[in-house]
Amino acid sequence: MDVKKVLVGLFLVGVLGIAVVASGCIGGQQTATPTTVTQKETVTETKPVEQITLKVIGPWSGAELDAFMEVIKAFEAQHPNIKVEYKTYRAEDLSTILPLQFESGDTPADVIAMWGWFIAEMGQKGHLMEFNGVINPDEYVPGILDTVTADGKIYGVPFTAAAKPGFWYRKSFFEKYGLKPPETWDEFVALLEKIKQIPGVKAPIVSGDSVGWPLSDVTEHFILTFGGKDLQLKLINGEVKWEDPQVRSIFEQRLVPLLKAGYFSDPIEWTSAVDLWWKGD
Structure with missing residues (x-):
C-alpha cells in the first residue's frame, strides 16, 4: 500500500x-479477512x-x-x-x-x-x-x-488557513450602543474613545497573551496595514531591522498613542479573553 x-x-x-x-x-x-473465489466449487x-x-x-x-x-x-x-x-x-x-x-x-x-x-x-x-x-x-x-x-x-x-490579522467585534454590542465599524484611521480612534466611555468597559481592545503570538498578531496588523506586505516580509527575512525608521514610525504614530490612551487592556491569557469577549464581559 x-x-x-x-x-x-x-x-x-x-x-x-x-x-x-x-x-x-x-x-x-x-489480520485475516475472508474472500470468496469461484472455481469448480466455491471455496474460502x-x-x-x-x-x-x-x-x-x-x-x-x-x-x-x-x-x-x-x-x-x-x-x-x-x-x-x-x-x-x-x-x-x-x-x-x-x-x-x-x-x-x-x-x-x-x-x-x-x-x-x-x-x-x-x-x-x-x-x-x-x-x-x-x-x-x-x-x-x-x-x-x-x-x-x-x-x-x-x-x-x-x-x-x-x-x-486563517484570516488574520485584524480586530474582531461583537455585532450585538455594536447594535446595542449604536456603533459602526470604522472605515478610516480617524474613525477607528474615535470608535475606541466611544467604547472606552461606555460604563463597564475596562478597555476597548483586549490584549491576548501567554503564548506570545496573540500580541505579535496585533503588531503584524499595524505593520501590514501601514507598512505593506513588502516591509513585513523584509522584517521576517532579516532585511530590515526593528529600529528601521519606517518600522519605528508605525509604532510611534499608531501603536504607542493607542497604548497611552488606554485603549488596550492589560495582557490576559488569550483563550480566557476570547471566552470573556464572547460572553460580553
Missing part, C-alpha cells in the same frame, strides 16, 4: 503546514489485510480539536484498516524536541503539524517525505506552498 498517497486523503479533507516524517513510526499487524481463502496505526501530532485542542476529529473520522471511514492516534503538542515545544529526535532516527509521530519554515528546514535535512508527484500544486492558492518548499521539493501541505 502506498501510505504516502493514503495520507494525502487525511490532509486534503480540511495556513498550518503538515509534514509526513520519513523515519515515521507507522505500525501494523496482519484468507487474504491478509494490514492494520496500520497512524500517529498524528497537531496543536489543536478544545473546539478546534473537535473539528479536526471529524476529519480523522472521515479518513478512518475511507480507510478502515488505518487507526489514527492524535496527540496535542505546542509547536513551540516541538521546535526544540523534534530536531534531536530526527537526528537520532526517532520521531513521536508519522504526521506532524508545524510551521512552514520548520518543515522546509527539516525536509532539506532529509527527515521528511516529499510530496512532489503526490499533490498537484496548481490546485492550491498561488504561493501557499512556498514556505514548505525547498530546492524545488515540496515537504508539506496546508491544513488550516
Whole structure:
C-alpha cells in the first residue's frame, strides 16, 4: 500500500503546514479477512489485510480539536484498516524536541503539524517525505506552498488557513450602543474613545497573551496595514531591522498613542479573553 498517497486523503479533507516524517513510526499487524473465489466449487481463502496505526501530532485542542476529529473520522471511514492516534503538542515545544529526535532516527509521530519554515528546514535535512508527484500544486492558492518548499521539493501541505490579522467585534454590542465599524484611521480612534466611555468597559481592545503570538498578531496588523506586505516580509527575512525608521514610525504614530490612551487592556491569557469577549464581559 502506498501510505504516502493514503495520507494525502487525511490532509486534503480540511495556513498550518503538515509534514509526513520519513523515519515515521507507522505500525501494523496482519489480520485475516475472508474472500470468496469461484472455481469448480466455491471455496474460502484468507487474504491478509494490514492494520496500520497512524500517529498524528497537531496543536489543536478544545473546539478546534473537535473539528479536526471529524476529519480523522472521515479518513478512518475511507480507510478502515488505518487507526489514527492524535496527540496535542505546542509547536513551540516541538521546535526544540523534534530536531534531536530526527537526528537520532526517532520521531513521536508519522504526521506532524508545524510551521512552514520548520518543515522546509527539516525536509532539506532529509527527515521528511516529499510530496512532489503526490499533490498537484496548481490546485492550491498561488504561493501557499512556498514556505514548505525547498530546492524545488515540496515537504508539506496546508491544513488550516486563517484570516488574520485584524480586530474582531461583537455585532450585538455594536447594535446595542449604536456603533459602526470604522472605515478610516480617524474613525477607528474615535470608535475606541466611544467604547472606552461606555460604563463597564475596562478597555476597548483586549490584549491576548501567554503564548506570545496573540500580541505579535496585533503588531503584524499595524505593520501590514501601514507598512505593506513588502516591509513585513523584509522584517521576517532579516532585511530590515526593528529600529528601521519606517518600522519605528508605525509604532510611534499608531501603536504607542493607542497604548497611552488606554485603549488596550492589560495582557490576559488569550483563550480566557476570547471566552470573556464572547460572553460580553
